[in-house]
Amino acid sequence: MAKIKFDGDGNKQETNGKRETSPVKGSAPPFASSVSSPSKKKRIYFDADGMDDGIRDSARDSNHYSTHDSTNSPHKARRKAHKKVDIEQRNRMLEIRKQLPIWTGREALIDAVHNNDIIVVLGETGSGKTTQLPQFLLESGIGSGRKIAVTQPRRVAAVSLAHRVSQETGTQLGSLVGYSVRFDDMSWKGTRLKYMTDGMLMRELLSDELLSQYGVIVIDEAHERTLRTDLIIGTLKSIMRRRHSAALPPLKVVVMSATLDADKFARFYNAPVLYVKGRQHPVRIFNAREDIQDYVDGALKTIFQIHQTQPLPGDILVFLPGQEEINTLGASISLIADGAPLKHDISILRLYASLSPAQQQKVFVNAPANTRKIILATNVAETSITIAGVRHVIDSGLARERKYYSSHGGIGVDTLFVKPISKSSAMQRAGRAGRESAGTCYRLYTERTFLSLPPTTPPEIERTNLNFAILQLKAVSEETFRNFEWLDEPSEEAMQQAHMNLFGLGAVNERGEITEVGKKLAGMPLDPGIARMLLAAQTRECVGTLLSLCALLAVDSPIYTATSASQEQEEQQHTRDRFASRHGDHISLLHIWDAYMDVVQSGSTGDVKEWCVANKLSERTLRRARDIRSQLSHQCLKMGMDVSVNAHTQDDETILQCVLEGMFHNVAIRQGDGTYRQIVNQGLVKIHPTSCLLQRKAPCIMYSELTLTTATYARTVSAIHPAWLRAVAFYNQRGSM
Numbered sequence: 261m262a263k264i265k266f267d268g269d270g271n272k273q274e275t276n277g278k279r280e281t282s283p284v285k286g287s288a289p290p291f292a293s294s295v296s297s298p299s300k301k302k303r304i305y306f307d308a309d310g311m312d313d314g315i316r317d318s319a320r321d322s323n324h325y326s327t328h329d330s331t332n333s334p335h336k337a338r339r340k341a342h343k344k345v346d347i348e349q350r351n352r353m354l355e356i357r358k359q360l361p362i363w364t365g366r367e368a369l370i371d372a373v374h375n376n377d378i379i380v381v382l383g384e385t386g387s388g389k390t391t392q393l394p395q396f397l398l399e400s401g402i403g404s405g406r407k408i409a410v411t412q413p414r415r416v417a418a419v420s421l422a423h424r425v426s427q428e429t430g431t432q433l434g435s436l437v438g439y440s441v442r443f444d445d446m447s448w449k450g451t452r453l454k455y456m457t458d459g460m461l462m463r464e465l466l467s468d469e470l471l472s473q474y475g476v477i478v479i480d481e482a483h484e485r486t487l488r489t490d491l492i493i494g495t496l497k498s499i500m501r502r503r504h505s506a507a508l509p510p511l512k513v514v515v516m517s518a519t520l521d522a523d524k525f526a527r528f529y530n531a532p533v534l535y536v537k538g539r540q541h542p543v544r545i546f547n548a549r550e551d552i553q554d555y556v557d558g559a560l561k562t563i564f565q566i567h568q569t570q571p572l573p574g575d576i577l578v579f580l581p582g583q584e585e586i587n588t589l590g591a592s593i594s595l596i597a598d599g600a601p602l603k604h605d606i607s608i609l610r611l612y613a614s615l616s617p618a619q620q621q622k623v624f625v626n627a628p629a630n631t632r633k634i635i636l637a638t639n640v641a642e643t644s645i646t647i648a649g650v651r652h653v654i655d656s657g658l659a660r661e662r663k664y665y666s667s668h669g670g671i672g673v674d675t676l677f678v679k680p681i682s683k684s685s686a687m688q689r690a691g692r693a694g695r696e697s698a699g700t701c702y703r704l705y706t707e708r709t710f711l712s713l714p715p716t717t718p719p720e721i722e723r724t725n726l727n728f729a730i731l732q733l734k735a736v737s738e739e740t741f742r743n744f745e746w747l748d749e750p751s752e753e754a755m756q757q758a759h760m761n762l763f764g765l766g767a768v769n770e771r772g773e774i775t776e777v778g779k780k781l782a783g784m785p786l787d788p789g790i791a792r793m794l795l796a797a798q799t800r801e802c803v804g805t806l807l808s809l810c811a812l813l814a815v816d817s818p819i820y821t822a823t824s825a826s827q828e829q830e831e832q833q834h835t836r837d838r839f840a841s842r843h844g845d846h847i848s849l850l851h852i853w854d855a856y857m858d859v860v861q862s863g864s865t866g867d868v869k870e871w872c873v874a875n876k877l878s879e880r881t882l883r884r885a886r887d888i889r890s891q892l893s894h895q896c897l898k899m900g901m902d903v904s905v906n907a908h909t910q911d912d913e914t915i916l917q918c919v920l921e922g923m924f925h926n927v928a929i930r931q932g933d934g935t936y937r938q939i940v941n942q943g944l945v946k947i948h949p950t951s952c953l954l955q956r957k958a959p960c961i962m963y964s965e966l967t968l969t970t971a972t973y974a975r976t977v978s979a980i981h982p983a984w985l986r987a988v989a990f991y992n993q994r995g996s997m
């Protein structure tokens with residue numbers, strides 16, 4: 261294997277975004293404890309499908325304690341756990357906490373929150389903001405005995421932080437300290453410190469407009485400017501005012517940011533800024549001598565260069581744009597590792613957004629002795645988290661991003677594409693190697709390329725459609741929508757398009773007011789279009805089937821996709837052919853689902869695994885879809901829907917008509933040259949090669965998403981009858997009356 265050449269004499273370091281030239285400092289602490297004995301022969305471990313572990317079990321148990329659970333005994337158990345504190349552990353962790361830079365500012369921070377309703381904390385990464393500041397507030401009794409919420413843009417961070425802080429407090433996860441993320445709630449009414457995604461706090465607003473159960477809201481990673489964080493920041497301003505007039509105790513707000521964007525938040529809220537100095541261990545940066553086009557291959561070579569030359573302990577974290585690249589690289593690593601003599605065992609783990617929280621948490625489990633963990637991740641691992649043991653980062657410099665293209669007079673489209681990251685992302689990625697000790701970061705791009713990157717990623721509000729945002733604000737109340745102040749005002753055109761989309765879905769009426777349909781759509785933890793499909797299914801009595809389809813659309817494709825081996829590509833094509841429907845990919849997905857559920861219901865866990873392997877399907881993805889389906893089903897039952905699978909209304913065309921009600925704007929008509937023209941903005945799209953409709957020449961198609969690579973490709977495509985479009989327009993608008 262040819263070696264990758266990196267620039268860097270080992271002196272270049274990056275510490276919290278500052279490039280320095282001092283020599284490497286700090287020494288590595290001993291490796292965290294290992295759990296199994298080393299083998300003579302080198303082994304490869306995988307986060308294989310179906311491989312359950314302790315975390316999975318505890319997550320499963322946690323459902324018994326869910327706040328949604330109406331039985332009493334779990335609450336009793338929680339209450340009991342709530343009172344149990346492992347004093348020894350708490351004291352041991354206290355010594356570690358006291359080493360963090362933020363500890364010296366403890367009193368000043370508590371005073372500042374006492375004396376101000378809002379403060380902005382500008383803290384360097386690694387200073388201890390996220391784990392410590394909420395504990396300081398809890399310990400000081402701020403918040404009138406109400407809960408403290410800490411919002412995170414990403415699920416994996418919310419869950420792992422709650423794990424860490426519950427350890428630090430010596431309590432059981434889900435009792436004093438808990439988390440709440442989409443489709444997974446590990447908290448109860450007695451939880452005082454709740455790490456949650458910004459999206460979950462938005463959802464809580466739907467049932468508690470003034471967030472009356474909270475005394476403090478801490479908004480973490482505010483500089484990431486996700487759409488939901490922006491929505492919370494804007495909404496809190498009016499909530500604070502309205503809590504005063506409702507004679508509720510004041511709501512305290514802490515906005516935490518890692519960059520100089522802090523000034524923007526301070527101006528917005530007219531709030532003081534407090535600075536916390538950070539402590540980041542030095543990270544040596546190595547830039548590639550030339551930009552590496554085949555970054556998967558570049559990452560592969562770099563992994564083995566590190567593995568064969570660097571001592572243990574020292575796990576490797578690789579940043580890639582998406583799941584496809586992760587799967588490709590994972591397969592290549594195991595191929596090479598199978599045939600080559602390795603210095604140590606390796607354990608390959610994956611981390612990306614659509615994995616379940618339990619699957620994501622596997623990356624935090626220590627590797628067995630004499631084993632190097634290789635974690636293949638997307639940008640979900642970029643901020644907030646600490647993966648113990650990681651000393652080396654490999655950065656492809658790329659991320660998959662969703663961007664919304666608006667269009668004059670029509671309805672814009674969401675497109676996924678791979679693009680270079682920002683400088684601040686690159687620095688965050690490098691920083692993951694220096695959380696516990698000195699580390700190294702290998703960039704698969706030149707220093708020149710790094711210097712040409714934009715300083716920050718633009719706020720999500722500038723690259724997303726506003727359907728969700730407007731619907732959520734209106735669902736909280738028209739007053740919330742009217743009083744809402746944007747940190748960055750979206751364009752008038754984007755607002756109009758969102759209103760048009762929502763009108764098309766029947767979510768708002770012609771005066772722009774939210775309808776009953778709109779309120780139902782906002783209440784579902786889904787994109788409004790997907791939620792609309794479920795409502796359509798209610799009318800057509802096929803909710804049970806649509807639930808399965810919506811769950812499948814919420815995860816990645818269960819069919820293994822890209823790997824470079826042509827034999828594997830052929831096998832994947834066989835899988836697609838085996839389950840293919842003449843109607844297209846949506847029904848094909850349901851064919852996979854039905855076959856999978858047959859095996860689940862009749863076979864053992866081993867049978868399911870074997871069946872998935874034999875059919876080239878990801879059991880992990882299907883299991884995740886099953887989890888999501890059961891959560892959605894619970895939600896639909898609460899809304900009074902019949903979720904049974906009704907054999908009489910199961911015909912494929914009825915199901916596709918339901919899908920079309922939520923995706924009416926994702927429709928294209930076939931042209932003479934074989935391409936398709938979108939009906940809403942006249943753009944040209946091609947059917948993705950993985951679609952079973954590729955050869956069918958259907959005159960009219962609908963699709964779930966567009967991907968922009970060498971052309972604009974429609975993915976998850978089905979053939980529809982043009983006459984259905986008229987019926988859909990009628991149904992949706994009838995819903996809005």
Ligand SMILES: Nc1ncnc2c1ncn2[C@@H]1O[C@H](COP(=O)(O)OP(=O)(O)OP(=O)(O)O)[C@@H](O)[C@H]1O
Nearest residue numbers: 384385386387388389390391392424644646648695
């Ligand atoms: N799960 C963990 N395992 C080991 N150490 C941890 C863990 N979580 C946090 N730490 C330690 O605590 C330090 C502070 O973490 P914390 O997340 O509070 O920092 P932060 O200031 O919020 O940084 P960031 O902005 O990067 O999230 C980390 O640098 C690390 O040394």
